[in-house]
Amino acid sequence: MAHPGPHPALTAAADAARAAYTDARARHDRATLAETVEQGADGTPTMRIDRLVEDAVLRALEPHRVNVLSEESGWVDRGSEISLVIDPLDGSANGAAGVPLTAFAGTVAVAGEFTESYTSWLDTGRGWWAHREAPTAYRTSGRRELAGAALSMLRPHTAKPGPAAAWWAAASRAARVRVLSTTCLEAALVAEGATDAFADACSDTHRLVDLAAATVLVGRAGGVVLDVRGRPVEFTTDLTRRWSGVVAATEELGRELVGVLHEAAASAHR
Incomplete structure (x- = not known):
């Protein structure tokens, strides 16, 4: 129906x-x-x-x-x-x-x-x-690996060793990197396959208002919305909560990107 x-x-x-x-x-x-x-x-x-x-x-x-x-x-x-x-x-x-x-x-x-x-x-x-219960014409690119991917990210936070290392680790593996400074639009581009993934490189910049729409749109298009630190993106009225969101064309790409970001940020503090 x-x-x-x-x-x-x-x-x-x-x-x-x-x-x-x-x-x-x-x-x-x-x-x-x-x-x-x-x-x-x-x-x-x-x-x-x-x-x-x-x-x-x-x-x-x-x-x-x-x-x-x-x-x-x-x-x-x-x-x-x-x-x-x-x-x-x-x-x-x-x-x-x-x-x-x-x-x-x-x-x-x-x-x-x-x-x-x-x-x-x-x-x-x-x-x-x-x-979430209606068909959609939007389809992600279906890319499963970061190598060769078109990646959008928030700007690099160069004053913070962990996020800076994470940003460069992901950028060095992707084929193309864009910084558009609008998470909601960048997530929509993942949903329609124009780009493969979008991420906040461990800076905990995202609030629920930045990611909520993507959970429905990208999810229906075949992609995923994750958090680098594994926190669920769920409804809350607390706008002080933060995420480092990863929006990806597939579960495989999303998990790989989370792993690359998390490991690079952790290594910077060892």
Whole structure:
């Protein structure tokens, strides 16, 4: 039986994010958009562009009466069985600077279980929707080994010996490395086979809002979402929890990448 399509709260949030992002870019210069205006619920600085987009998304979600876990505002409890985990603007620094690599990502959780997700490339309007019980046309590349792979990673944290060693260990084995600075978009590219894997090289940068959508989208496309340290990527309202996410085309590639990163980081401290 065909699935009826995206939850209306998902589409409302994505539409609001794109409209607010477009409006913010039109109204403000780069310095204004990049200005830190507060500390977010996840403990990291909130740029003005983050606040403008998230405020618009939260307003759009009010009629839907779902709980919301969002990067800047944290947990909004409306007493619903349905929760929406959202990253209204992934790639904030890109967006503020005018680099067209930004995304909205939203994931529906029912009684704490992720059921569907939608990722929208805000600069183009291109989107990826998946439901765990619905067929999808997305397929990963199917690559099973890191040698020869196209790999995306977060930037190398050169001041930290473990993450720096892990980054270079993975990069030296891959055929191509990209740093796009937008986890949600990079995960979508793994889902459709444009790249083989994406990873945070042991820096524990990822929050749930960065990885939740990938667990549904990439999982339905045949890939996996793992954590370098083996922590499950599961629903939580605690935005202080961190992961070093690995998003890979196959279980085999994901496990190999986790092993390479973990061993290199451990060796740097011996």
